Amino acid sequence: MRPRIRGGRTTVLAALLSLALAAPIAAAQAQDAPRPGPAADAARIAEVPRQYEVTGPATRTERTALVATGVSIDEVHARAVVITATRAQATAVRQLGHKVRQLPAPPTAAPSPHKPRAKDFPAGYTKYHTYDEATKEIDALVARHPDILSKQVIGTSHEGRNLLALKLSKNVTKDEQEPEVLFTAHQHAREHLTVEMSLYLLNEFTSKYGSDSRVTKMLDSREIWIIPDLNPDGGEYDIASGGFRSWRKNRQPNAGTSEVGTDLNRNWDFKWGCCDGSSTDPGDETYRGASAASAPEVQVVSKFVHGRNVGGKQQITAAIDFHTYSELVLWPFGFTNDDTGDGMTKDEHDTFATLGKNMAATNGYTPEQSSDLYITDGAIDDWLWGDQKVFAFTFEMYPSSFGSGGFYPKDSVIPKETARNREAVLQMLETADCVYRVIGKEGQYCKGR
Ligand code: BZS
Ligand code: CA
Numbered sequence: 001m002r003p004r005i006r007g008g009r010t011t012v013l014a015a016l017l018s019l020a021l022a023a024p025i026a027a028a029q030a031q032d033a034p035r036p037g038p039a040a041d042a043a044r045i046a047e048v049p050r051q052y053e054v055t056g057p058a059t060r061t062e063r064t065a066l067v068a069t070g071v072s073i074d075e076v077h078a079r080a081v082v083i084t085a086t087r088a089q090a091t092a093v094r095q096l097g098h099k100v101r102q103l104p105a106p107p108t109a110a111p112s113p114h115k116p117r118a119k120d121f122p123a124g125y126t127k128y129h130t131y132d133e134a135t136k137e138i139d140a141l142v143a144r145h146p147d148i149l150s151k152q153v154i155g156t157s158h159e160g161r162n163l164l165a166l167k168l169s170k171n172v173t174k175d176e177q178e179p180e181v182l183f184t185a186h187q188h189a190r191e192h193l194t195v196e197m198s199l200y201l202l203n204e205f206t207s208k209y210g211s212d213s214r215v216t217k218m219l220d221s222r223e224i225w226i227i228p229d230l231n232p233d234g235g236e237y238d239i240a241s242g243g244f245r246s247w248r249k250n251r252q253p254n255a256g257t258s259e260v261g262t263d264l265n266r267n268w269d270f271k272w273g274c275c276d277g278s279s280t281d282p283g284d285e286t287y288r289g290a291s292a293a294s295a296p297e298v299q300v301v302s303k304f305v306h307g308r309n310v311g312g313k314q315q316i317t318a319a320i321d322f323h324t325y326s327e328l329v330l331w332p333f334g335f336t337n338d339d340t341g342d343g344m345t346k347d348e349h350d351t352f353a354t355l356g357k358n359m360a361a362t363n364g365y366t367p368e369q370s371s372d373l374y375i376t377d378g379a380i381d382d383w384l385w386g387d388q389k390v391f392a393f394t395f396e397m398y399p400s401s402f403g404s405g406g407f408y409p410k411d412s413v414i415p416k417e418t419a420r421n422r423e424a425v426l427q428m429l430e431t432a433d434c435v436y437r438v439i440g441k442e443g444q445y446c447k448g449r
């Protein structure tokens with residue numbers, strides 16, 4: 001598998017100015033790197049991580065080595081990446097011999113312990129839904145469409161917020177013999193556009209049932225699950241200061257340190273921590289947690305998915321986990337560079353690659369195996385495939401680069417960038433009764449189902 005990497009670094013450069021204008025940078029970010037010790041620990045906690053352009057890394061091996069410093073890679077180009085890092089991590093990356101340049105901050109509020117918790121997104125972003133706003137919208141949809149939409153509380157986050165699963169189907173209160181498809185969103189706190197993607201799907205399917213023939217057919221013959229917000233604590237924390245904190249993880253404390261949070265997308269119980277694709281340091285962006293599925297949010301969703309194994313058969317056949325950003329369609333495995341091997345036959349790989357490319361042709365994203373970016377372990381799609389045999393993809397949504405808004409595109413893009421995935425979602429639903437149909441092997445794999 002050849003990584004397909006775009007070259008557009010000029011867009012990053014070009015956009016620095018525009019973002020800089022919109023970015024009152026917190027003065028509190030001091031210059032000196034903190035010395036080790038409790039004071040330094042506290043300073044690091046208060047520090048908002050920043051994005052950097054790193055010129056040098058040109059291969060997935062070099063990118064995996066870069067991830068080992070504890071940063072997250074947010075954007076991949078031919079000879080450069082964009083990372084999120086603390087100042088100390090940026091120094092470590094420089095010491096690897098790369099050129100490191102700090103990018104302008106998103107709208108950031110000066111840290112103030114006295115400021116009341118922000119109730120909404122900052123100006124320019126208010127159409128994004130806070131957790132409370134999303135909950136209200138979902139409840140209103142359920143009230144309006146009780147025959148085709150139902151809501152379950154499947155558990156709670158570390159801070160006690162409800163984690164929801166919405167079911168969309170005709171005869172929604174019955175568990176019918178129908179293929180099931182799962183859509184999840186917002187494992188990573190700063191990726192707010194993914195919650196909007198969930199809300200788009202809920203609105204689209206409920207409002208078009210009975211009028212749009214493809215939507216109607218899918219609700220009549222599938223059971224669609226939407227877990228709209230896997231990380232509500234992280235999402236609320238990201239906006240609570242009145243600006244953005246560029247937060248990625250959940251908000252679970254870690255024993256023996258004041259560093260908070262686990263990277264949920266490194267915490268799933270398949271090859272957890274196997275392959276240098278996650279961090280053991282609780283201060284890192286990709287901290288994998290103390291043990292597999294140690295994050296309550298991961299436990300809750302794992303249990304939910306296990307619960308869809310009815311009579312020894314996993315009902316969910318296909319899934320998309322929404323992230324931002326980079327405009328990618330990714331498939332497993334992430335823990336290995338190999339296309340095929342243990343747990344991935346050639347036909348299975350070809351099915352992933354074909355459906356991935358078909359979906360990418362509809363939204364203009366770039367399709368590739370996730371390890372073409374860098375190695376990861378404990379990601380949800382590796383778990384869904386490796387453990388549950390669900391054809392699971394990761395969509396990295398809009399934008400393609402930091403220059404077009406990175407993690408924080410303005411709310412004006414929400415309608416276009418969520419609807420952009422309508423066709424891909426419908427394709428996945430339509431193939432969910434026999435995903436192998438996309439490689440023409442329905443007869444071999446799906447007879448008598
Ligand atoms: C992100 C990037 C995402 C990650 C890429 C990825 C997804 C890799 C799935 C492997 C599997 O944070 O959105 O690093 O989790
Ligand atoms: Ca049904």
Ligand code: ZN
Pocket residue numbers: 187188191323324
């Ligand atoms: Zn993500």
